[in-house]
Amino acid sequence: MMLSSISILKKFLFPASLFIWVFSIITLISLANLGFSEIKGNHMLYSKFWNVNSYHQVSDSKHNEQKKRRRRLSSKTGMLFGYTPAFLACVASFWIFPHQGSRFLLLKSALTLHFFKRIFEVLFIHKYSGSLSLGTGISISLSYFIVTVTMIYSQHLTKGIPEPPIDLKCPAGIILFLTGIIGNFYHHYLLSKLRRGMGDQKEYKIPKGGFFNLVVCPHYFFEIIDFFGVSFISQTLFSLCFTIGSAFFLMGRSYATRRWYLSRFEDFPKHVKALIPFVF
Template identity: 60%
Template sequence: MLPHILMRFVYPLPPSLFVSAISLISFASLTNAGFMEIKGKHMQYSKFLNVGSSSADKNIKAKKQLSSKTGMLIFYTPAFLAGLASFALFSDKGYLRFTLLRSALTIHFFKRIFEVLFIHKFSGGMDLEAAIIVSLSYFLSTVTMIYAQHLSKGLPEPLIDLKYVGILLFFMGISGSFYHHFLLSKLRSSKGDKLYKIPQGGLFGLVICPHYLFEVVGFVGVSCISQTFYALSFTFGTIFYLMGRSFATRSWYRSKFDDFPHNTKALIPYIF
């Protein structure tokens, strides 16, 4: 019953073992990463750099650290360039959904680079290994999503067309994410200020990671634009990862601030 309902919303799987395998691997790896965040094994960047590490591990990792700004540029730049290059590599004239998908992915990573360069105020560093892992994940997911969409040309269209709903959700997502990243940047009064504070404004009174919430909304939008199995598996994996990361973030704030609001959730207002 469920597969039959699902097929009303997505393209059939393309004749590609690579795309099918990566769909499963992407979902499994992101879901596992979210579970590891809950268990306390964090990706080593931002406030979680060296959290849970022994003194010996910290000394070793300190030798392989980047500045947060450099690390985040490594996160997003390859995926942005992949999206940009797809316009030169694939023509696919007349395939509106493909053009919309490539545009959404390119805009998403351009926005993230813009925030790194002009919005964020950084503290601490980033583990080189974490920077490489996240960068490869974004790059591979972007390339695979574009390739899966290219392969879907000529396949039967989904019975329910969601691409225009996807456009709306995508722009809601990047707008909300940008706004809350801007609020986070305003928490630090000066460039040298590295102290963490409890975020306020926007949806921060309801959830500690509204920027993650809107990231989810944006990727749900991308999935609706794409309507491929790979986009769907990546989005669900991303949701589970961000649930884990936001849960860990809430726990971190509660451990650092005695006045952290008890009713503030991690990711989903009033629920989680």
């Protein structure tokens, strides 16, 4: 069974070194574990869940004391800090690895556009009023930077290696990437219209419009499509493992988000799923 799976992968993926194999599996398992942690209530400390971990088991006085001691960033600053190093790595890759073929150019362009969009949204689309723990900000920043650099370097290592028998980059990879990034941006825009911050208070409403009528986190749904587009363009083991791991994490995060809406809004429509329309 294992040999059969590997032989199938060889039709779609470039061969990978032992280091890339190990790091790819570690990345997949780590992200999947984060997804299961979200389901269990151990959340990454940002967005709605920035201050839930550990506080629900302590008294109010300890809660307030711990909250004061926790070093925080504004959500806007934290997310900008999270995305900028990865974006700079993408831009630098055009200079560090020039003239390495159309696939590599497509990958670098897709990653650069992906993080440019995120930074643009932080500056001009998203509406923030909450906080982000410093540890979470550092974790997000390092994770995106390391993943981006590894994805680019993995592609560099394919230089001179024959292409996989089945080419997924065009049109499938490009179509998936563009569909994902446009759908993700559109639903982030819809979210920004529903939220208005006032000091440290934020008013939440039940999202509507677009795929929000089917799932509570359509921005995650399209982000996964975006990542699959990148992995189709790349066709490296690391990009595929990162995409699958990210899908598991976003499934857990969307499940927790739906549970949050159900607990906060009595009129939340029960037919609206977490991530995948009509399924999950």
